Amino acid sequence: xxxILTVLGHDQxxxxxxxxxxxxxxxxxxxxxxxxxxxxxxxxxxxxxWDDATKFEVxxxxxxxxxxxxxxxxxxxxxxxxxxxQKL
Amino acid sequence: METNSILETIxxxxxxxxxxxxxxxxxxxxxCIDSDGKKARQKIYDKLTTKAKDLVKVANQxxxxxxxxxxxxxxxxxxxxxxxxxxxxxxxxxxxKTMDKAAADLGVDLIGGFTSLVQKGYQKGDDILIKSIPxxxxxxxxxxxxxxxxxxxxxINLDAVKQMGQVVKNLAKVDPVxxxxxxxxxxxxxxxxxxxxxxxxxxxxxxxxxVGISGPGVVKRALEKVKGQPIDVVxxxxxxxxxxxxxxxxxxxxxxxxxxxxxxxIVDLSLAPTPNEGDSVAEILEExxxxxxxxxxxxxxLAMLNDAVKKGGVMACEHVGGLxxxxxxxxxxxxxxxxxxxxxxxxxxxxxxTAVCSVGLDMIAIPGDTTAETISGMxxxxxxxxxxxxxxxxxxxxxxxxxKVGDEVEFGGLFGRAPVxxxxxxxxxxxxxxxxxxxSPIHSFxx
Numbered sequence: 001x002x003x004i005l006t007v008l009g010h011d012q013x014x015x016x017x018x019x020x021x022x023x024x025x026x027x028x029x030x031x032x033x034x035x036x037x038x039x040x041x042x043x044x045x046x047x048x049x050w051d052d053a054t055k056f057e058v059x060x061x062x063x064x065x066x067x068x069x070x071x072x073x074x075x076x077x078x079x080x081x082x083x084x085x086q087k088l
Numbered sequence: 089m090e091t092n093s094i095l096e097t098i099x100x101x102x103x104x105x106x107x108x109x110x111x112x113x114x115x116x117x118x119x120c121i122d123s124d125g126k127k128a129r130q131k132i133y134d135k136l137t138t139k140a141k142d143l144v145k146v147a148n149q150x151x152x153x154x155x156x157x158x159x160x161x162x163x164x165x166x167x168x169x170x171x172x173x174x175x176x177x178x179x180x181x182x183x184x185k186t187m188d189k190a191a192a193d194l195g196v197d198l199i200g201g202f203t204s205l206v207q208k209g210y211q212k213g214d215d216i217l218i219k220s221i222p223x224x225x226x227x228x229x230x231x232x233x234x235x236x237x238x239x240x241x242x243x244i245n246l247d248a249v250k251q252m253g254q255v256v257k258n259l260a261k262v263d264p265v266x267x268x269x270x271x272x273x274x275x276x277x278x279x280x281x282x283x284x285x286x287x288x289x290x291x292x293x294x295x296x297x298x299v300g301i302s303g304p305g306v307v308k309r310a311l312e313k314v315k316g317q318p319i320d321v322v323x324x325x326x327x328x329x330x331x332x333x334x335x336x337x338x339x340x341x342x343x344x345x346x347x348x349x350x351x352x353x354i355v356d357l358s359l360a361p362t363p364n365e366g367d368s369v370a371e372i373l374e375e376x377x378x379x380x381x382x383x384x385x386x387x388x389x390l391a392m393l394n395d396a397v398k399k400g401g402v403m404a405c406e407h408v409g410g411l412x413x414x415x416x417x418x419x420x421x422x423x424x425x426x427x428x429x430x431x432x433x434x435x436x437x438x439x440x441x442t443a444v445c446s447v448g449l450d451m452i453a454i455p456g457d458t459t460a461e462t463i464s465g466m467x468x469x470x471x472x473x474x475x476x477x478x479x480x481x482x483x484x485x486x487x488x489x490x491x492k493v494g495d496e497v498e499f500g501g502l503f504g505r506a507p508v509x510x511x512x513x514x515x516x517x518x519x520x521x522x523x524x525x526x527x528s529p530i531h532s533f534x535x
Contacts, residue, residue, distance in 0.1 A: 004094055032089040047089050056153055077155035084339035085332050086093040
C-alpha cells in the first residue's frame with residue numbers, strides 16, 4: 001500500500017530522524033521525501049509503502065502517538081486521494 | 089511526488105473544511121409491502137439492517153484511510169405512503185419508529201422517506217401518512233419526512249399546500265426543533281442524498297449509493313486570490329474549485345460503492361454550508377463583492393455561483409443528480425445568521441434567491457404566532473417558483489412557538505441556530521381556503 005505522510009509544525013532538531021525511525025520500526029519503506037520551511041513552519045512530505053494492506057490502522061495509531069509526543073501534526077493518507085482530486 | 093498538489097489538498101481538508109457531507113444509501117422497500125402492517129415493518133427492519141449493515145463501517149474506514157471527513161451516513165427509502173398503503177393501518181407512526189430503530193441500530197445519522205407525493209392528488213396512503221407526520225416526527229429522532237405538493241408537469245395541489253401549513257404548525261406546537269425534519273417540495277427529486285428531503289424514488293434501482301459533497305470554504309478561499317478581477321475570472325475560479333471538490337465526491341462514492349457492492353448512483357453537486365466559521369455560502373457571496381448577503385446584487389452573484397458550481401462539477405463525475413446547487417439555509421450558515429441579525433437579509437430576498445439556486449426557504453425560523461394559512465401561502469409561493477421555473481424548490485420553516493422576531497431557535501450541531509425572522513402579516517386565508525389545484529403551467533411564451 002502506498003501512502004503520503006505529511007508532517008507540519010515548529011522546526012526542531014531531529015524531526016526527520018524521529019519520523020523515519022518510527023517508520024523503520026513499523027517496516028514501512030520511504031520512497032520519496034521532500035521538506036521545506038513555510039512561514040517558519042516545518043513541512044515534510046514522504047511517500048511511503050508497505051506490503052500488508054491491513055496494517056494501515058496500526059501504522060496510523062503509532063504515528064498519532066508520535067504526533068502527541070512531538071507536538072507535530074502528522075497525517076497519513078492513502079495516495080489515491082491526491083490523484084483523484086488533482087488529476088483527470 | 090507533487091508536493092504542491094499534496095499541500096493544496098491537505099489545506100482544502102484541514103483549513104477550508106472540505107468534507108463529504110453525506111454518503112446516503114437509497115433502499116427500495118417495495119418488496120416489504122404486506123397486508124399485515126406488523127409483518128411489513130418487520131420486513132422493512134430486516135431489509136434495512138441487511139442492506140446497510142456495513143454502511144457506517146465502510147464510511148469510517150474510508151474516512152480513516154484517506155483522511156477525508158465523511159460527516160453523515162444516511163439512508164433513504166421508498167416513500168412510506170406507498171409501502172404502508174396495502175396494510176390496514178390507520179396511522180403510520182409505527183413505520184417511522186421502525187425506520188428510527190433500524191437507523192439507530194445501524195448507527196446512521198438520519199433516515200429519510202417518511203414521504204408522500206401528492207402533487208396531483210391524494211391516495212389512501214398519502215392521506216394517512218400526512219396525518220401521521222406530526223406524531224411520527226415528534227416520537228422519532230432520526231426520521232425525516234417530506235411531501236411533494238407540486239410539479240411542473242402537474243401544477244400545485246392547493247389542498248395539500250393548505251394541509252401542510254397546518255401540519256407544520258402542529259409539528260411546531262410540541263417542539264419547533266422537530267420542524268427541521270420536514271420538507272415541503274415542488275419538483276422533488278428521486279435521488280437526493282441530502283436531508284430532510286431524501287427519499288428513494290420508484291424509478292431507482294433496488295439499492296444505490298449517492299454522495300453529497302460540501303465545500304463553501306474551499307470556494308471562498310480560492311476567490312480570495314482573485315480580488316478585484318472581472319467576474320469572468322470569478323466564475324472560472326469557482327468552476328475549477330468545484331471540479332476538485334466534486335472529484336472527491338466521485339472518488340469516495342466509487343470506493344463506497346465497491347466496498348459495499350452496491351451500484352454508485354449520483355454525486356449531488358451542492359455547496360452545503362455548516363454553521364462553522366469559514367464554511368459559509370453567504371461568505372462566498374460577500375467575497376464576490378457584496379457588503380452583506382442580502383444587498384442588491386445578491387441574486388445575481390448567487391445565480392453565477394450556482395451555475396459555475398454545476399459547470400465545474402458536471403465534468404468531475406460520472407453521474408450528477410440530487411439537488412445540485414448552492415444551498416442557502418439560514419440556520420446552517422454563519423454568514424446568513426449574521427446578515428439576518430444585522431437586519432440585512434429578509435425572507436422576501438431569500439425567496440428571490442431561491443429562484444436561482446438550490447433549494448428553497450430553508451431552516452428559517454418565523455414568529456410562533458404565524459398562522460397556518462400564512463405558512464401555506466409561503467409554501468405556495470415557493471412551489472410556484474419551482475413549478476414555473478422547472479426546478480426543485482422546498483420549504484423548511486420553523487414556527488418558533490412562543491417566540492417573536494429577534495429571538496432565536498437553537499438546533500445544535502450541523503443544524504445551527506436560527507434567528508426568528510419577520511413575516512408579512514397580511515393574510516392569504518381566503519386564497520388558501522379556496523383549495524383545489526393550480527393548473528400546470530404552459531411551456532412556451534417564456535417571459
